[in-house]
Amino acid sequence: MRQVLVGEGGDGQRLDNFLLRLLKGVPKTHVYRLIRSGEVRVNKGRAGADTRLAAGDTVRVPPVRVAAPSATAAPPREFAAVHEDEHLLAIDKPAGVAVHGGSGVSFGVIEQLRRARPEARFLELVHRLDKETSGLLLLAKKRSALKHLQDQFRARGTEKLYAALVFGDWPAQRKVIDLPLLKGTDAQGERHVRVVGAGHEAAQRSISIVQVVRRVGGCTLLDVRIATGRTHQIRVHLAHAGCPIVGDPKYGDFARNKAFARDRGFERMFLHARRLAFDHPASGDRVVLEAPLPADCAALLDALAQDR
Incomplete structure (x- = not known):
């Protein structure tokens, strides 16, 4: 000990x-x-x-056995920077890359960035994105910036907007999803989140605000703002409403995901953190960042629009 x-x-x-x-x-x-x-x-x-x-x-x-260094140590890698200054770094994370190692993942964004920037005295994740989600990810380059930004996230002083393509025809009048979520595990021991009744003592109130952007090819493109930042919140809320996110491997329509991969070559989840707004930890100025849709997502929308 x-x-x-x-x-x-x-x-x-x-x-x-x-x-x-x-x-x-x-x-x-x-x-x-x-x-x-x-x-x-x-x-x-x-x-x-x-x-x-x-x-x-x-x-x-307590005493623990540490695994021998892996031959697959994190390779140095830079990611597309959307904003960078002496206090923070915002990148456009690609889909399929975990933000950090663990749970079967040898390394993630933070480990690769630290290897790419050996001179960096401090570099930490401010928040997280699911491995399958692309888009804006914020990192702090100073301890003071990390504390300031994380306080904003906890106080809901940030604005987070996601683009999500869902299967089905989302009803335009359904603009607010206010359903509690409960974290647990599935049969394989993997993290799994579900909607539960409001009276469940372990549940967390979760609010998503949904706006229809476009209807295309039997799917609906949505803008989703999250008033609360719960694990898998958008994915679970939309799936529970009967319109799972295209390509979602955990909560999605697996048969349709497979068909999209086979017929359209689209093999990722269509969830993209496209806008992030926050107060700068040093100046206090409002910072608004945007990340355009990835090329594969934009191409899928174009292909669906051509369907008759």
């Missing part, structure tokens, strides 16, 4: 992120299991994965 003193670099960091960096080579699922079991302690007390650490805290870490 070892006691780890939290330094200035860990001030304000979530416990799970602190441990994932400390215990490199330990599977992410095992790290979360250690937290849930109470084997990890902060200042001698139990703590949750989302506990915020402060400089000077003491974290008790």
Whole structure:
């Protein structure tokens, strides 16, 4: 058993992120299991994965076996930058790339960027996108910027807008989805989220605001704003409403996904974080960023529009 003193670099960091960096080579699922079991302690007390650490805290870490360094270490990689300054970096993340390693993924955006920027003294994810989702991803280059931006996300001071193509004819009058979500696991032990009744004590209120942009080829292109940032929120809300996102491998229409892959060569999920607005952590100015639809998504819309 070892006691780890939290330094200035860990001030304000979530416990799970602190441990994932400390215990490199330990599977992410095992790290979360250690937290849930109470084997990890902060200042001698139990703590949750989302506990915020402060400089000077003491974290008790049980002995764990760290895997040998993988031959598939993260290769250095830069991603298309939408905005960058001394405080933050915003990139246009491609679909199919995880934001970080863990749960069967050797490495993700953050590991590749750190390898590409060995001189960077600090680089952390401000928020997350699903591996299958493309679009705007924000990273902090200073601890102060990370805390400021994460506070905005928690206080709902940011604006997040997603483009989603769904199967079916979305009713134009349905503009607000206010349904609680419950996180769990499926039969394979993978994370799975579902809609539950409002009285469920473990559920989280989740609000998505939907606007029809275009109807094309038996599908509907939507703009979705999220008033709450729950895990898989948009995917679960839209699927529960009977209009799953095209290409969604977890909550989607698997037969139609397979047909789209076979007949149209479209093998990804059509969910794209296209707009992000927030207050700059240093200047306080409102920053509005846009990421256009990826070429494969735009091409699919054009192909569907030509169907008769």
